[in-house]
Amino acid sequence: MNFSPEQGSLLAYEHYGITATARPLNGYDEQNFLLTAQDGNKYTFKIAGSDISRTFLEAQADVMHHLDHSSIQGGFPVCLENKQGKAITTITYEGKEYHIRILTYLEGHFWVDEKNKNNFLYESLGEFLGAMDRSLEGICPDATVRNYVWDNNRAPEAEKKLHFIRDHEKRRIAAYFLLQFRTEVTPVLSELRHACIHGDANDYNLLVRNGRVSGLIDFGDMIYSATINNLAIACAYALLHTEDPIEKASLIVKGYHSQYPLTEQEIDILYYLIAGRLCISVTQSAEKSYSNSENEHHFLSEQSAWRLLYQLIRTNPLYAADQFRRSCGMMPCLNPEDDYSSLLSERNRYIGRNLSISYRTPLKIVKGALQYLYDDKGKTYLDCVNNVSHVGHCHPGVVYAIQSQAAILNTNTRYLHDNITSYAKALVDTLPERLSVCYFVNSGSEANDLAIRMARHFTGHNDIVVLDHAYHGTSTLAMEISPYKFDGIGGFGARHYIHKAASPNLYRGPYGIDDEAAGEKYAQSVKEIVQGLEREDKSPAAFICETLLGVGGQIPLPTGYLKQVYQYIRSAGGVCIADEVQVGFGRIGEAFWGFELQEVTPDIVVLGKPIGNGHPLAAVVVTQAIADAFNNGMEYFNTFGGNPVSMAAGMAVLNIIRQEELQQHALNTGNGLMDDLRKLMEKHTIIGDVRGHGLFVGVELVRNRVSKEPAVPEIDVIVERMKGRGFLLSTDGPLHNVLKIKPPMVISRQNCVDLVQALDEVLSEEL
Ligand code: PMP
Secondary structure, three states: OOOOHHHHHHHHHHHHOOOEEEEEEOOOOOEEEEEEEOOOOEEEEEEEEOOOOHHHHHHHHHHHHHHHOOOOOOOOOOEOOOOOOOOOEEEEEOOEEEEEEEEEOOOOEEHHHOOOOOHHHHHHHHHHHHHHHHHOOOOOOHHHOOOOOOOHHHHHHHHHHHHHOOOHHHHHHHHHHHHHHHHHHHHHHHHOOEEEEOOOOOOOOEEEEOOEEEEEOOOOOOEEEEOHHHHHHHHHHHOOOOOOHHHHHHHHHHHHHHHOOOOHHHHHHHHHHHHHHHHHHHHHHHHHHHOOOOOHHHHOOHHHHHHHHHHHHOOOHHHHHHHHHHHOOOOOOOOOOOOOHHHHHHHHHHOOOOOOOOOOOOOOEEEEEEOEEEEOOOOEEEEOOOOOOOOOEOOHHHHHHHHHHHHHOOOOOOOOOHHHHHHHHHHHHOOOOOOOEEEEEOOHHHHHHHHHHHHHHHHOOOEEEEEOOOOOOOOHHHHHOOHHHHOOOOOOOOOOOEEEEOOOOOOOOOOOOOOOOHHHHHHHHHHHHHHHHHHOOOOEEEEEEEOEEOOOOOEEOOOOHHHHHHHHHHHOOOEEEEEOOOOOOOOOOOOOOHHHHOOOOOOEEEEOHHHHEOEOOEEEEEOHHHHHHHOOOOOOOOOOOOOHHHHHHHHHHHHHHHHOOHHHHHHHHHHHHHHHHHHHHHHOOOEEEEEEEOOEEEEEEEOOOOOOOEOOOHHHHHHHHHHHOOEEOEEEOOOOOEEEEOOOOOOOHHHHHHHHHHHHHHHHOOO
16 A cells, blocks of 8 residues: 555545645554645544455544543544545545545644653553543444454464564563463453453553643554553553653553552453563564564564563562552552461471471562562562573473373373373483483482482492482482482481592692693592402492582582593493483583583483473483393383373473573573673682583682681571572582572573672672
């Protein structure tokens, strides 16, 4: 459609008897002109293609007419009648049908051009919309009941367009919000008030005069939908470019509520509705950019919509709901005074007391959002420690995989099922060729337990070599191979068949980072154990260690260490087990598995934690020979291990790591983080060492860099203060002085910058 201004003025004269000049105006899907008549009156002249139905345009005219007779008379354009007394004129031009209309022109300037956006203006926006929606209560022209992509009720349908978003982080955030819409909004949609709404009170449609919202144009998005969407959509645009979106939204909500009272239910989902609208907007822009649209209107708010989505995901939705409720004089939904004493006493009564809780004041986390966690007091935390939520808390890819398989079938492995074989195949494809047979279990402990059993079957030996300070789990056998437990408080000491080798700690051990032969030297400790066994006519069944030490203090292994150790163990007839529970699945950036850094291939790998993104899944993957030895006639059955839902979760995790290039992301983000942390060492002598690979990082704190006296209890103060600033960290290491950083892999560069800045601030305080 491309009418010239001259044609515009000719049509105005022909059908409406108006002599006017025409000047082009922007439009989303209609062609618009500004008409200036001889008498000085201004009008907008709109030409719609036949894809917009005449009945819909008539409904718009009726609604505008209705509103023009409401309490906010003058706030809306109205249609002029043509020579036949009709609001819409249908013409045929070059064989095609067009509908033309002339609307009265509203004075004022657009919201987007208002320089002084004060609180009063935001409140007036709410008042304007509230009065409008009150006037439209019960109004529902047939033509507004329609299937329309911009209908906020249908936000989840934008999921189909997520693939147009190329940037992984942005796509993930939009997908997250659409999942939340499905979870928090969709189930209650049918309970919400519905009516015909304007549906597009955006910053280019709202008019401002004398410091208040005075008008609203363009009824092209008019739709029968949840009434609250009118407010949500207006918020989505009014909050663009703001630094405090929830505070501004509260003013709009307040104004709206004063004219047309909102319900608690509407208020509590407003945050998700605003995000829903932004997701429709960004997916539409992504689709248009994919199809090379040059219409600037398609991209007007794209960058700022993303910025607002980023602001929203850092905002606890409960905080938003609470602020909105307060602005309406309703009961707040947060209770900042709750010290959890009643929950704690119930927990103490019904739950074993050594199931410990972190932090001096416990956290009650109620929702997860990728790398963020929300507590019940309205605060948002950046999760810097949860390596279980590998691809992010509530990653939609994993949630949907679990949801849909749970709705189809979940049963044990006594029946054939495609999921178990296809997942095993996908998992084995990530591993060296000789690691080819999978056993699926429910936890890392169970996996280590099974791994040890299999090693004993295969070798016929009983003794196990472990690393000092290691942790491998909580089952009886896993505890027996965990010095961290058996040497700790309440521990039972090493069983006679368990042998501790020295931890190859380049920072604290006898051989340091500058010693090129440190790996071999530390391996001597294993050699001595093997020799000791030989003297007793024994051989080791297995050597087990993590491929970067977690509980042992976030320690990368010295170069060549495992090569040497594996050789000693194998030549004595033992098998080598790599516990990848903490570090596997691309976390270390340079490789998918920790053992690859050491250029070795274990005989058994143990996988857990991130494998199911929080779904209880773990695995043992072994060589064919070990699997054959284990298959000795005794049945191996595991009720939950390998069930279709767990397999779907595991498959989703693998797919997401690949699709979102998370291994590469871990490398880049982790390297940036470690560089920044090392820079911090120049300023804060308490940082004795920064080490790690990818997003598995340790920061060792010392009181003195020479004596390396551990900075305890300083580290606890630091962790608490970081929590106060919204960063969840924890401590590890035999001396309890290592800050452990192993966040969900989706942590962003900006998150890391913020983390280091907060740490800098905390370390600058008196500890
Ligand atoms: N191995 C390692 C290295 C671990 O860190 C852990 C848990 N922290 C386990 C095994 C045990 O896993 P789970 O808690 O799933 O039993």
